Amino acid sequence: MLPKTGNCKYVPRYKRYAAEKNKFQAKKVMEAFELVQRNMKKIGEGAYKLLGRGRKERELDRHFNHQTKEIKKDRRVKRTLKQARRGERRGEKRLHLPGDKERIPTFRRSKRRRRHKMAKIKKPNVDVLQGLERLAAVLPQRTKFPKVVKLLYRWTKEYMNVDNREYIFRVLNDVTKLPFLAEDPEGRQDVICVFEYVLSYNSLWFQEDEKHQMLQKAWQLATVTFCQCFTDDAFTLSSTISKLNEAFTLIERSKPDIDTYLEEKQKRAAKHEAKVEASKLEAKMEAKLEEKIEAKDEDDKE
Incomplete structure (x- = not known):
C-alpha cells in the first residue's frame, strides 16, 4: 500500500x-x-540493527585486546595464568577467563609418571670399502643396475682417492663386461659420468705406462664410446664415429701385441685348468685311499 x-x-x-x-x-x-x-535498507531491523555499544564498552574492549597481546608476549605471565586457571597455585582461587569452560578439579597424583623416550636405534656406520663391496654385489642385476650406477657415481665423487682406487678399478673392470651396460637411457648417462670422472681423476696413473694407456682406451671404448653410439645428436654421433675409427686403427697397428697377449692368456688359462684337474684327481685319490683304509680297519675289527 x-x-x-x-x-x-x-x-x-x-x-x-x-x-x-x-x-x-x-x-x-x-x-x-x-x-x-522491499530493497530499502531498514536501519535498526534485521542485519542492519545497531549494536548500541557505548564509549566505556569500547574502552574495555581496547584494554582487553591490549592485555591479551601482552600476555602472549610474556611466557611467565602465561604460565602463571595457566596455573591459576587450573588451581595449582597455593592460596589462590581458580581464575576463569571469558570463553573458558569451568572444569571440576580432580585429584592429581603427586608423583607423575615419567615417560621414557625410546632411544632411537642408530644404524651402524658402514665402512667406505664395505659400501663399495655392497654396490659391486648388486651391479650385475639387470633391473637394479641404473639405480646402483648412480650410487656408484656418488661413491666415486665422495670417497675415491689414491689409496682405494685399486678397489674401484676392479669394480669398473667388471662393469665393462656387463651385457646390459647401455640398455637404460638414464643409466647410459650415469655410466659415462662414472668412467669420465674416474679416468680424469687418475689421468696421471693412466699416463705412466703403455699398459695403463691401453687399459684407459679399452675402458673408454667399452663404456663411454659405446654409450654415446645411442645418441640423437649429430655432433656427438660424428665425434663417436671418429673415435671408433681411431680405435680400429690402433687395434690394427697393435695387432701383434694383441695376438701375443691372447696367446699368453690362453696358456695361463690352460695352466689353470690343468692345476684344477690335478687337484681334483688328487682329491679323488685321497678319497679312495681313505675308503681302503676304512675297509681294512673294519676287516681287522671283524
Whole structure:
C-alpha cells in the first residue's frame, strides 16, 4: 500500500493515474513502490540493527585486546595464568577467563609418571670399502643396475682417492663386461659420468705406462664410446664415429701385441685348468685311499 503522505514521489503519480482511470499505469507504479520498499535498507531491523555499544564498552574492549597481546608476549605471565586457571597455585582461587569452560578439579597424583623416550636405534656406520663391496654385489642385476650406477657415481665423487682406487678399478673392470651396460637411457648417462670422472681423476696413473694407456682406451671404448653410439645428436654421433675409427686403427697397428697377449692368456688359462684337474684327481685319490683304509680297519675289527 502507498503511504498517505505526499512526501513519496510515487503518490502523485498513482493519484493522477487513478483519476484518469488508467489501471495499467497505476498498477506499475504500485509494483515499483513495493520493489523499492522491499530493497530499502531498514536501519535498526534485521542485519542492519545497531549494536548500541557505548564509549566505556569500547574502552574495555581496547584494554582487553591490549592485555591479551601482552600476555602472549610474556611466557611467565602465561604460565602463571595457566596455573591459576587450573588451581595449582597455593592460596589462590581458580581464575576463569571469558570463553573458558569451568572444569571440576580432580585429584592429581603427586608423583607423575615419567615417560621414557625410546632411544632411537642408530644404524651402524658402514665402512667406505664395505659400501663399495655392497654396490659391486648388486651391479650385475639387470633391473637394479641404473639405480646402483648412480650410487656408484656418488661413491666415486665422495670417497675415491689414491689409496682405494685399486678397489674401484676392479669394480669398473667388471662393469665393462656387463651385457646390459647401455640398455637404460638414464643409466647410459650415469655410466659415462662414472668412467669420465674416474679416468680424469687418475689421468696421471693412466699416463705412466703403455699398459695403463691401453687399459684407459679399452675402458673408454667399452663404456663411454659405446654409450654415446645411442645418441640423437649429430655432433656427438660424428665425434663417436671418429673415435671408433681411431680405435680400429690402433687395434690394427697393435695387432701383434694383441695376438701375443691372447696367446699368453690362453696358456695361463690352460695352466689353470690343468692345476684344477690335478687337484681334483688328487682329491679323488685321497678319497679312495681313505675308503681302503676304512675297509681294512673294519676287516681287522671283524
